[in-house]
Amino acid sequence: MDPKPILMVGSMAFDDLEFPVPTPDAGGALKTSFEDVVGGSATYASLAASAFVPVRVVAVVGHDFPEGTLETMRARGVDTAGVERADGLTFRWKGRYHADLVNRDTLDTQLNVFANFKPKLAPGYGTSPLVLLGNIHPALQLEVLDQMQKPELVVADTMNFWISGEPEILGRLIARTDLLIINDEEARLLSGIHNLAKAAKDILARGPKCLIIKRGEHGSLFFDSEGVFAAPALLLEHVVDPTGAGDSFAGGLLGYLGRHGRYDHGAMRRAMVHGTAAASFCVESVGTLGLRGLSHSHITERVERIRRLTHVGDT
Amino acid sequence: MDPKPILMVGSMAFDDLEFPVPTPDAGGALKTSFEDVVGGSATYASLAASAFVPVRVVAVVGHDFPEGTLETMRARGVDTAGVERADGLTFRWKGRYHADLVNRDTLDTQLNVFANFKPKLAPGYGTSPLVLLGNIHPALQLEVLDQMQKPELVVADTMNFWISGEPEILGRLIARTDLLIINDEEARLLSGIHNLAKAAKDILARGPKCLIIKRGEHGSLFFDSEGVFAAPALLLEHVVDPTGAGDSFAGGLLGYLGRHGRYDHGAMRRAMVHGTAAASFCVESVGTLGLRGLSHSHITERVERIRRLTHVGDT
Numbered sequence: 001m002d003p004k005p006i007l008m009v010g011s012m013a014f015d016d017l018e019f020p021v022p023t024p025d026a027g028g029a030l031k032t033s034f035e036d037v038v039g040g041s042a043t044y045a046s047l048a049a050s051a052f053v054p055v056r057v058v059a060v061v062g063h064d065f066p067e068g069t070l071e072t073m074r075a076r077g078v079d080t081a082g083v084e085r086a087d088g089l090t091f092r093w094k095g096r097y098h099a100d101l102v103n104r105d106t107l108d109t110q111l112n113v114f115a116n117f118k119p120k121l122a123p124g125y126g127t128s129p130l131v132l133l134g135n136i137h138p139a140l141q142l143e144v145l146d147q148m149q150k151p152e153l154v155v156a157d158t159m160n161f162w163i164s165g166e167p168e169i170l171g172r173l174i175a176r177t178d179l180l181i182i183n184d185e186e187a188r189l190l191s192g193i194h195n196l197a198k199a200a201k202d203i204l205a206r207g208p209k210c211l212i213i214k215r216g217e218h219g220s221l222f223f224d225s226e227g228v229f230a231a232p233a234l235l236l237e238h239v240v241d242p243t244g245a246g247d248s249f250a251g252g253l254l255g256y257l258g259r260h261g262r263y264d265h266g267a268m269r270r271a272m273v274h275g276t277a278a279a280s281f282c283v284e285s286v287g288t289l290g291l292r293g294l295s296h297s298h299i300t301e302r303v304e305r306i307r308r309l310t311h312v313g314d315t
Numbered sequence: 316m317d318p319k320p321i322l323m324v325g326s327m328a329f330d331d332l333e334f335p336v337p338t339p340d341a342g343g344a345l346k347t348s349f350e351d352v353v354g355g356s357a358t359y360a361s362l363a364a365s366a367f368v369p370v371r372v373v374a375v376v377g378h379d380f381p382e383g384t385l386e387t388m389r390a391r392g393v394d395t396a397g398v399e400r401a402d403g404l405t406f407r408w409k410g411r412y413h414a415d416l417v418n419r420d421t422l423d424t425q426l427n428v429f430a431n432f433k434p435k436l437a438p439g440y441g442t443s444p445l446v447l448l449g450n451i452h453p454a455l456q457l458e459v460l461d462q463m464q465k466p467e468l469v470v471a472d473t474m475n476f477w478i479s480g481e482p483e484i485l486g487r488l489i490a491r492t493d494l495l496i497i498n499d500e501e502a503r504l505l506s507g508i509h510n511l512a513k514a515a516k517d518i519l520a521r522g523p524k525c526l527i528i529k530r531g532e533h534g535s536l537f538f539d540s541e542g543v544f545a546a547p548a549l550l551l552e553h554v555v556d557p558t559g560a561g562d563s564f565a566g567g568l569l570g571y572l573g574r575h576g577r578y579d580h581g582a583m584r585r586a587m588v589h590g591t592a593a594a595s596f597c598v599e600s601v602g603t604l605g606l607r608g609l610s611h612s613h614i615t616e617r618v619e620r621i622r623r624l625t626h627v628g629d630t
Contacts, residue, residue: 100509194415197552218533221550230624232545235536237512266628273627309545310625312588313581 003053004152004258005079008251009119009144010042010134012059012083015243016094016108017286020101023240026289037243037287038069040091041134041157044244045251047291048278049132050076051299052255056125058082058144062090062113072292081122086113101239102216121147130258132250133177135159138170145176153263155179155254157246163190175207178263181250183214196221197228210268212253214246222272226265231272232309234280234302241286245279248291252278252299277302318368319467319573320394323566324434324459325357325449327374327398330558331409331423332601335416338555341604352558352602353384355406356449356472359559360566362606363593364447365391366614367570371440373397373459377405377428387607396437401428416554417531436462445573447565448492450474453485460491468578470494470569472561478505490522493578496565498529511536512543525583527568529561537587541580546587547624549595549617556601560594563606567593567614592617 015037022030042059049055056079063085070080091114094107119140126149133141133156141156148154156177162170163186174180180203184196191199196213200223203211210224217239222229253275257263260270277299281290330352337345357374364370371394378400385395406429409422434455441464448456448471456471463469471492477485478501489495495518499511506514511528515538518526525539532554537544568590572578575585592614596605 195552195554197550215533218530219545219547228550228624229626230534230547230550232534232547232625235512235543235545237510239510269627307627309543310547310627311544312584312622312625 001261004129004261005054005056006049006130006132006254006258007056007058007121007125007128007144007148007151008042008046008049008132008134009058009141010045010132010136010247011040011091011114012043012061012065013038013040013091013093013114014065015039015287016092017241017243018096018107019241020097020099023286025286034286038066039093039244039287041244041247043069043073043288044247044282044291045132045134045254046073046078047076047288048248048251048275048282048294049255049258050078051252051278051294051296052274053077053258054079056082056122056128058119058121058125060084060086060113060117062086062088065090069288079122082120082125084120086116088113095243097242101242119144129153130254131155132254133157133173134247135162138162138166138173141173142169142176145173153178153254153257155181155250157181157250158186160186160189171206174203177208179210179212179268180208181212181214181246183216183246187211187213200228212272214249216242216245219276220249220272222268224265224268229269229272231269231276232306233276234306234309236280236284239283242283244288245282248282249275249279251275273303273306274299276306316576319444319576320369320371321364321445321447321569321573322371322373322436322440322443322463322466323357323361323364323447323449324373324456325360325447325451325562326355326406326429327358327376327380328353328355328406328408328429329379330354330602331407332556332558333411333422334556335412335414338601340601349601353381354408354559354602356559356562358384358388358603359562359597359606360447360449360569361388361393362391362603363563363566363590363597363609364570364573365393366567366593366609366611367589368392368573369394371397371437371443373434373436373440375399375401375428375432377401377403380405384603394437397435397440399435401431403428410558412557416557434459444468445569446470447569448472448488449562450477453477453481453488456488457484457491460488468493468569468572470496470565472496472565473501475501475504486521489518492523494525494527494583495523496527496529496561498531498561502526502528515543527587529564531557531560534591535564535587537583539580539583544584544587546584546591547621548591549621549624551595551599554598557598559603560597563597564590564594566590588618588621589614591621
């Protein structure tokens, strides 16, 4: 069957990153501070998904965003007709990672052109069979959804800020979502329940057919009416920058689903490990570097490593 | 083949436990404080292992330790001839769990009869094919090992206190260990390396044939020259007391190995999920309650759940 295209809405950004240890840049030079690193949820997710299927992006950038990144995306089959170039500066996030390369502090956030972002679907985007509603205001996520014509699979990401600040609108979004992807902290906040098995039940009762709870270096959990699946993270020796790992995971996951056109429980399990594989390439270099040349065969090779990692075998 | 008996040395103790939420006791009454809960690494590990094989225990208790617990152990095939009843009070630990039921503060430790513990092997113990050297002073672990006649498998546990305080003696123990079982924090302290994949390589270079790194609710990792295996923890809805989970894991793991008499990479993978299953019963009730009636079929049922939890399936 033909691969199914994915519509993605989210951020395209510059990240200023500080690491606890010297980290190689694209040229191999060691630095602890990186400025103007191209990032954003839509950038990471579309680079990962484009290893599987055509991708269509809805986002906004400023006049300072590099055309070269958009060219790289297009060369990978990403349709950037929905990327609006607005007058002003690109969204910018500055963060400092702790020694564990997991926890991080936000040092600065400049919304810039993102502050007035009104997602507009480019011609033909509305019929995309899969849609990833990246982490933006849930009202905007709903606006995108309202412009879609019966997508087969609606996937949404969100964050603490919207869970606490916009619970009513977010509730409406979640009710219209097939697959919600959040992390463990967000699942606990959304449900008000610490135990993840119980929190997942509570969240599934709010409407989504299925739920993924991400646990960073500890992998991720999938829940639906048929049961639970635990995907391990790969045990990597060279983790340098976790920025975008969650978005790459979502991109790889949707890419797999779009390529195979099935959304049953078994397909979701396989999609999880493909997302995990995509994320593993993301964290091995700074920014999007590990994703720009990512091929489908790179991913399937890592998927085999993940399968071996949890293979129990028979007595 | 005949199941192979396991020699275990470790603590037998009273625990005073404080929980963040009301927790049912053996009679179903809800309390947040529990006193005189029978615990200790040797107690938990031997109760778990005795679902698989005969167990022999080397430990010390005071005059206040309940004979009923020793009778329960004996009824499960645990040889308690090596449990010395000394004049004085049993080792006591008092701890308070945080809201996450993972982190905990030690409020009090009373070594009591454990302060002068000199492990003595009862007649016949020295020929045990498998030995679990529980977390006690590494000099005592070595003393036990010196009394053994060519065990087939030497497994050792240790903790931060000995890693920092007795690095030289601990190093000698580790060099004579086949399988070292520690948690992630201890692996980082022992190796001085944050990245667990690199930390594991460093530790394996110190002598043990294989290494298990426990990650609590996130499962555990196995490392040897053939690769890595990640065992997930079961996603339980009713976790009430994690005390003894690691010891139950070790007990179940050794129990499986003793029952099958093989210690190759594949056997270790299967042993890991059996240990995980044993630990899952431990955490569902306060103290050793969940282990006292634990049967082999209870465990194999949970092992199937663990297999399903990580089963990826084919495309």
